Structures are given as C-alpha cells and as structure tokens.
Amino acid sequence: AKCWVMTKHFDGFPKTSDFELKEEELPEPKDGEVLLEAVFLSVDPYMRPFSRFRVKEGDVMIGTQVAKVIQSRNPAFPVGSHVVSNSGWRTHTVSDGTGLTPILPEWPKDVSLSLALGTIGMPGLTAVYGIEEVLGLQKGETLLVNAAAGAVGSVVGQIAKIKGCKVVGSAGTDAKVAYLRELGFDEVFNYKTVGSLEEALRKASPEGYDCFFENVGGSFSTVALQQMKNFGRIAVCGSISVYNDSTPQTGPYPHLTMILKQLKMEGFMQSRWEHKHPETLKRLLAWVKEGKLHYREHVTKGFENMPAAFMGMLQGENIGKAVVAV
Numbered sequence: 001a002k003c004w005v006m007t008k009h010f011d012g013f014p015k016t017s018d019f020e021l022k023e024e025e026l027p028e029p030k031d032g033e034v035l036l037e038a039v040f041l042s043v044d045p046y047m048r049p050f051s052r053f054r055v056k057e058g059d060v061m062i063g064t065q066v067a068k069v070i071q072s073r074n075p076a077f078p079v080g081s082h083v084v085s086n087s088g089w090r091t092h093t094v095s096d097g098t099g100l101t102p103i104l105p106e107w108p109k110d111v112s113l114s115l116a117l118g119t120i121g122m123p124g125l126t127a128v129y130g131i132e133e134v135l136g137l138q139k140g141e142t143l144l145v146n147a148a149a150g151a152v153g154s155v156v157g158q159i160a161k162i163k164g165c166k167v168v169g170s171a172g173t174d175a176k177v178a179y180l181r182e183l184g185f186d187e188v189f190n191y192k193t194v195g196s197l198e199e200a201l202r203k204a205s206p207e208g209y210d211c212f213f214e215n216v217g218g219s220f221s222t223v224a225l226q227q228m229k230n231f232g233r234i235a236v237c238g239s240i241s242v243y244n245d246s247t248p249q250t251g252p253y254p255h256l257t258m259i260l261k262q263l264k265m266e267g268f269m270q271s272r273w274e275h276k277h278p279e280t281l282k283r284l285l286a287w288v289k290e291g292k293l294h295y296r297e298h299v300t301k302g303f304e305n306m307p308a309a310f311m312g313m314l315q316g317e318n319i320g321k322a323v324v325a326v
C-alpha cells in the first residue's frame with residue numbers, strides 16, 4: 001500500500017517537497033472489517049487551510065476517495081461494492097465500516113463513480129445547502145457566484161437556473177467562461193482580464209444582486225458587496241484567494257456597506273446538514289439523470305501525481321471537479 005505524507009506544514013503555496021510518497025504495511029482485515037482500494041481520490045481547496053490543524057507533520061494527508069471493497073469480513077460492504085471513504089491520500093485502507101458511505105444503489109452505469117466526489121458528493125451538497133439553507137434563493141432573484149467553473153460553483157449556477165433565477169458567474173480563464181455559457185449562466189466574465197471588476201459586476205446586473213455565493217474572498221468580496229441590493233444575502237462558502245497567504249487577513253472590511261445596505265452574511269460548512277445528505281444526494285443524482293445538471297471533471301491519472309493535482313487545482317487548472325484516477 002502507498003500513501004502521501006505531509007512532511008511539513010504548508011508555508012505559502014504548497015511545494016512538492018511538502019509531500020512524501022511512502023509504503024505502508026496493512027494488517028489483514030479482522031471480523032467486521034474490510035480492505036478498500038482507492039479508485040478515485042479527491043483534491044479539494046479545504047485541504048490547504050484544514051491541514052494546518054487536522055494533519056501533523058509526518059501524517060498522511062486528509063482527503064476523501066471512492067474505493068472498491070476488495071476483501072470483506074463485514075456483510076454491509078460486500079466485495080466488489082464501492083464506497084466513499086475519508087481514508088486520506090492512501091491507495092489501501094483497512095476499515096471497520098465507520099464513516100463509509102456506500103454508493104447509491106440507483107447509480108447509473110454510464111455515470112462515473114468519481115462524481116461521488118463532485119457533483120453528486122460533497123461539493124454538490126455544498127451548492128444545495130448554500131442556496132437553500134443559507135441564501136433561501138427565490139425564483140426571479142439574481143445570484144452572483146465566483147470560482148463558478150469549479151466543482152461547487154458550476155453546480156451552484158445550474159441549481160439557481162433550475163430555480164428560475166438570473167445567474168452571473170466569474171472564472172479565471174476564457175475556456176471556463178465559455179463553459180459557463182454552455183451551462184446556461186446568464187452573464188459571465190473572466191475576472192483576470194475584465195479590467196474593472198466593479199464595472200463588470202454592474203454591467204452584468206445593473207440593478208445589483210439579491211444573493212452572492214462567495215467562494216473566493218479577498219478583494220473580490222469587497223468589490224462585490226458594493227454591488228449588492230439592499231437586504232442582499234451572502235453565503236460565505238469559501239475564501240480560496242487567501243488560503244495560501246502566510247499572514248492572516250486584516251481588513252479593511254466593508255462594514256459600512258453592510259450597514260448601509262443592511263446585508264446578511266453567513267459562513268457555513270456543508271457538514272451542518274449531514275442529516276440531509278442521503279436525501280440531497282438523491283436529488284443531485286436525479287438532476288444528473290434528467291439532464292438538468294451537467295458536469296465536467298479534471299482527471300489526473302496516477303496516485304503518484306496527487307500533489308501535482310492538488311497544486312494544479314489551487315492554481316485553477318481545473319474545469320469542474322479535480323480528481324485523481326489511480
């Protein structure tokens with residue numbers, strides 16, 4: 001078995017030397033246990049900030065994977081079945097079944113199991129909860145979403161369209177912007193080449209924004225808040241533009257804007273609604289089956305390329321969900 005260890009806590013942008021590929025000896029599964037083999041591994045933005053307090057130097061990196069049961073002494077997980085597992089960056093894991101989520105039985109044959117890490121997995125759940133539980137997005141409203149061509153953002157925009165909203169999205173390459181148009185976003189722009197972000201936001205929706213699904217933070221956020229309508233709502237999902245900063249952010253925060261526009265801003269983590277995951281995953285799967293929810297994936301081949309895939313995602317290489325196929 002192989003695993004990727006984090007040798008050093010990240011300082012600034014992660015480096016290849018922060019990771020080391022190691023061999024791991026695994027015990028034979030005991031009664032009630034299973035042996036898992038990774039098929040697809042996820043690389044996600046949260047790994048950058050969360051590794052600071054969830055991973056000790058020398059520990060295996062945190063992460064989720066789709067794995068195949070290759071030995072089983074637990075009838076709930078038969079050999080050949082697939083599960084989503086929080087195994088970290090490992091090729092093989094012995095598990096007693098705790099925390100394993102079986103792939104939905106109704107999963108269509110022609111849909112890659114990797115989607116259980118993306119559109120029909122944690123990022124898809126995040127999109128649903130941000131829209132429904134935090135924003136309470138209503139038909140006819142205008143929604144802004146950034147990092148819009150990514151795993152979460154691309155689902156956010158499409159669900160907002162399903163709900164009958166106007167959707168404005170930003171992303172960092174022209175190819176991503178073209179993809180957002182294909183997905184049915186109403187207004188899209190490349191935030192890197194647009195010149196004035198303020199003008200781009202105003203042009204895309206001169207009457208302002210009812211809701212803002214925030215994935216990026218930093219200066220984007222400051223500018224976007226000025227374009228909210230009065231009583232606008234902001235779901236703070238992520239802040240990827242500051243994850244690699246060595247020193248914590250200090251303002252200025254647009255408090256005056258928040259007051260004058262009487263905005264409501266709420267940070268959230270998808271885990272708050274864990275009790276709703278089974279039902280929400282079924283809805284996401286149904287939307288995919290019905291052709292209402294489209295997806296792309298950025299697949300890196302080879303377990304040995306985990307760090308490269310992770311760093312590439314942080315740099316914006318991916319359209320849709322970034323995953324590694326073993």
Ligand code: NDP
Nearest residue numbers: 045150151152171172215237238239240241268269270316
């Ligand atoms: P993505 O698939 O969107 O990949 C990350 C993307 O972020 C890149 O492709 C890049 O796209 C963009 N990006 C990177 N650096 C910057 C920067 N400096 N400024 C602006 N954009 C940048 O990742 P996810 O969809 O998985 O995650 C999106 C956000 O949602 C993240 O902030 C993440 O932490 C958050 N999240 C929060 C969860 C929660 O429960 N609260 C759960 C899951 C995700 P581009 O080319 O457009 O710049």
